[in-house]
Amino acid sequence: MNILSTDIDGTIFESATDAEIFAAGWAELSGSLGNTILIYNTGRSAESVKELIGSTALPSPNLLICDVGTTIYSNKINETDWQTHLIPPQWDRSRIDDIVINWSPDIERQPARCQSEAKISFYWHDAALESRENLSQKLSKESLPHQLIYSSNKDFDILPPNGGKGGALQWACESLGYSVSDVVVAGDSGNDSAMFNLLGVQRIVPANAHEDLLLAIKDQPTYTASGACASGVIEGLQHFWQDSCVGH
Numbered sequence: 001m002n003i004l005s006t007d008i009d010g011t012i013f014e015s016a017t018d019a020e021i022f023a024a025g026w027a028e029l030s031g032s033l034g035n036t037i038l039i040y041n042t043g044r045s046a047e048s049v050k051e052l053i054g055s056t057a058l059p060s061p062n063l064l065i066c067d068v069g070t071t072i073y074s075n076k077i078n079e080t081d082w083q084t085h086l087i088p089p090q091w092d093r094s095r096i097d098d099i100v101i102n103w104s105p106d107i108e109r110q111p112a113r114c115q116s117e118a119k120i121s122f123y124w125h126d127a128a129l130e131s132r133e134n135l136s137q138k139l140s141k142e143s144l145p146h147q148l149i150y151s152s153n154k155d156f157d158i159l160p161p162n163g164g165k166g167g168a169l170q171w172a173c174e175s176l177g178y179s180v181s182d183v184v185v186a187g188d189s190g191n192d193s194a195m196f197n198l199l200g201v202q203r204i205v206p207a208n209a210h211e212d213l214l215l216a217i218k219d220q221p222t223y224t225a226s227g228a229c230a231s232g233v234i235e236g237l238q239h240f241w242q243d244s245c246v247g248h
Contacts, residue, residue: 166194
C-alpha cells in the first residue's frame with residue numbers, strides 16, 4: 001500500500017497552478033502504482049476543503065482529516081469511535097480557554113468558526129518557546145490534559161492529547177488496517193510536525209517549509225525537496241516510490 005498524508009496550504013496548494021501540478025503528478029503516480037490512498041491532513045474545515053476541491057484541480061482524497069487533527073471524514077470510520085478516543089473525560093475546554101486568554105495580552109481568540117469542542121484556537125504572534133512551555137506547565141499543574149500546537153509564528157491551537165495531525169493519522173490507519181510504515185507525510189509548518197514524528201513514516205518537506213517545522217523535525221530523516229509546494233511534494237513522492245512505479 002502506498003499512502004500519502006499531506007497538508008494542503010503551503011504544501012500542495014498556494015495557487016491554481018500548484019493544484020494542477022499536484023493533480024497531474026498524483027494521477028501519474030497513482031496510475032503507475034495502482035494501489036494508493038490519498039489523505040488530506042489539514043487545519044482547514046471540511047467545508048473549506050470541499051470548496052477548494054470544487055474550485056481547483058485538486059483531486060478528492062480517500063480520507064480527510066480536518067481542523068488540525070480533530071475531525072476525520074471517511075465512510076469507513078465511525079465518527080463516534082473517533083470522538084470517544086479523542087476527548088478524554090478530563091478535557092475541560094472552558095477552563096483551558098480561560099487560563100490561556102488570561103495568560104498574555106498578546107493572545108487573541110480566533111473567530112468562532114475556527115473553534116470546536118476539541119479545538120481551542122488563538123493568535124499569538126512571535127510567541128517565545130519558553131512562554132509556550134510555561135503555559136503548558138501551568139495547564140498540567142491544573143490537571144488539564146492538553147496538546148499545544150504552534151505554527152506559522154502566529155497560529156496557536158490547544159487540543160486533547162490524542163488529537164493533532166499525527167494522532168488522527170495514526171488512529172485512522174490503525175482503524176482501517178493500514179500500517180503507518182506505508183505512509184509518506186508532507187507538510188510545511190509547525191502543526192505538521194506531529195505527522196513527521198510518527199515512528200516509521202517517510203517524510204517530505206517542500207523547499208518553502210517554515211522554520212518551525214524544520215526545527216521540530218531536525219533529528220528525523222527527511223527528504224528535503226528542491227521544489228516548492230506541490231512540485232516539491234511530487235518530487236519527494238517520486239523519490240520514495242520510484243522503485244515501485246510500473247515502468248521505472
